[in-house]
Amino acid sequence: MANTYDIAYDLEKQIRESDEYEQLKQAYQAVNEQAEAKKLFDDFRQLQLELQQKQMTGEAISEEEAKSAEQSFQNIQQHKEITALMSAEQRMSLMINDLNQIITKPLQELYGTLEEENK
């Protein structure tokens, strides 16, 4: 029987050849070819990251920042290349989450069972 790493490499190949990955790649290329859309999207991602970091560290988000994020989100949604990319990212992310849940089931069982025993 193939070993754990061989199977992981098979899975990697399969992900690389999946429709989800192919569509994500194409959606990224489409955004990259549109300089304006690309800049708007990069700015949105950057702002999103900054706000997430503030939330994580419990720092207050000003009304101005919240408005700016809302405005940025409205702007990017005007570009069909960006909405297509966001959909493709979400589909990819769902697949990866599904795969992770399958793969980490043995660990979830181990910790879950022990938690039960502790009750």
Added chain:
Amino acid sequence: MANTYDIAYDLEKQIRESDEYEQLKQAYQAVNEQAEAKKLFDDFRQLQLELQQKQMTGEAISEEEAKSAEQSFQNIQQHKEITALMSAEQRMSLMINDLNQIITKPLQELYGTLEEENK
């Protein structure tokens, strides 16, 4: 060719049958059978979690809390069942990290390439 999910299930099976998983399971059982060690370890994990959450939210950790964590860590290290479990957890974690790196390589490549293009 088998599909993505079939291969993920193969990988799950392989992880479940790995030496790393078998040893982790046994190490957990050994700690669970020792009521004193189990309690010390649960308390240590709880304390560790609380301190991590404080660090993440930027909350100050008092000298007393730091000493308490240090003492708790020294206590658990007296129990060979606990040190064995911590080693087993680390080996399992290394394997899972390796597998994740393999599987997510297509995504790292996609984002990495785009980051390069942005420079």
